[in-house]
Amino acid sequence: MIEIAWSQFTPGTALTGGILIGLAAASFLLLNGRIAGISGILGGLLTPTRSDILWRIAFLAGLIGAPAIWTLAGQLPPIEINAGYPALIAAGLLVGIGTRYGSGCTSGHGVCGLSRLSVRSLVATLSFMGMGFVTVYVIRHLIGA
Amino acid sequence: MKYHIASLFAGLIFGLGLIVSGMANPEKVLGFLDIAGAWDPSLAFVMGGAVVVGLIAFTIARRRTLSFLGFNIKLPTNTQIDKRLVVGSMMFGVGWGIAGFCPGPALVAFGAGEIKGVVFVASMVTGMILFEIAERIRASSGHNA
Numbered sequence: 001m002i003e004i005a006w007s008q009f010t011p012g013t014a015l016t017g018g019i020l021i022g023l024a025a026a027s028f029l030l031l032n033g034r035i036a037g038i039s040g041i042l043g044g045l046l047t048p049t050r051s052d053i054l055w056r057i058a059f060l061a062g063l064i065g066a067p068a069i070w071t072l073a074g075q076l077p078p079i080e081i082n083a084g085y086p087a088l089i090a091a092g093l094l095v096g097i098g099t100r101y102g103s104g105c106t107s108g109h110g111v112c113g114l115s116r117l118s119v120r121s122l123v124a125t126l127s128f129m130g131m132g133f134v135t136v137y138v139i140r141h142l143i144g145a
Numbered sequence: 146m147k148y149h150i151a152s153l154f155a156g157l158i159f160g161l162g163l164i165v166s167g168m169a170n171p172e173k174v175l176g177f178l179d180i181a182g183a184w185d186p187s188l189a190f191v192m193g194g195a196v197v198v199g200l201i202a203f204t205i206a207r208r209r210t211l212s213f214l215g216f217n218i219k220l221p222t223n224t225q226i227d228k229r230l231v232v233g234s235m236m237f238g239v240g241w242g243i244a245g246f247c248p249g250p251a252l253v254a255f256g257a258g259e260i261k262g263v264v265f266v267a268s269m270v271t272g273m274i275l276f277e278i279a280e281r282i283r284a285s286s287g288h289n290a
Contacts, residue, residue: 005183008176010167014187017166018194024159025195026202031151033211033218036159038248043273058149059156063249064256066160077164079254080172081261083244092251092265094240096272099248102233103223106247107159109234110192115199116207116220123226128238135242136178 025111028059037108038063039099102127147214160253166191169253171245178242 025036032055045056070076083091099105102124104113109128113121167173168191176185206218241247246254246265254262 002180003183005176005185008173008183008185008187010187011190014166014190015194017162017164017168018191018196019198020158020162020165021168021191022162022195022198022202024155024157024162025199027151027158028155029202029206029212029218031155031212031214031216032148033206033216035219035221036155038159038252039273042248042252042270043276046270046273046277055149055152058152060252062153062156062158063160063252064156066157066164066253067257069157070161070164076257077167077170079170079257079259079262081244081246081254081259081265082172082175083261085261085264087243088261088265089268091240091244091246092268093272093275094236094243095246095248095251095265096269096274097276098233098236098238098240098272100233100273100276102230102235102237104234105237105249106241107249111195111199112203113221114192114196116203117200118221118224120224120226120230124230124234127231127234128241131235131238132178132242133180135239136175137181139243140179141181 021107021111022115025107025115029112035108035112037104037112039105040103040108043100098128148216151214159249160256162195163250163253169250169257171250171254174241174245174247174250178245 028034028036041056041059044052067076081088102109104121104124106128109121109124114125163169167187173185174188177188206220209218212218237247244265248269251262251265251269255266
């Protein structure tokens, strides 16, 4: 039986944030004609061509600058990172290699891919979400960390 | 110039959406991935909200060849479901489950000055560089997998 953590459940802000993420992807698509896939935008900087360095940096600057802009209006919500450094480093490597090898992450395959009804992106999304569920199960309930 | 401003704008809205939604908080993400524990389904609403907006945007985009700013609309053409897609996405899922970070939220935590976010992003970019090196070695040895 699934037990819901009602005290943690925040459907209102989750939906609002989701709509904002959707609007960001929509504006990138309808203004610039591109898919807002974060891993692809970042990874593309590693093999740059002259014409695409600047827009990639501009998009990432907006993303990285978002917390600073937020603090102009109010306090930033907590960012709780409980993983230790060895785990963070291993996870970072897996996310970096995996998103490039699989050609996308939660934004490119998840948000954009599902929005354009791509079966390829659906398979990718099920693969990473499935392994996300399995990994948390193993860490929290089998190993008990 | 307008291309770069639109990129900056999309990145910023994306980042603000991640912050509002709770996705920028790894502990919240892990609460969603932990179905066997006290489950926090909030992030399903993030994905739902983003995809509903995205569906509308892609429906509009499919009817056009140029964006509203006059740029070519470049949609992914690859529909192949292969080992790279699935294995890469599964690797990403394991990393996501370990730390609770996917690429977008990690860049937001980096921007918020969280030292663990900086370490994760450094490791993620290292993973992306390792991927590029592996691709180059593979290309020069003439293998196609």
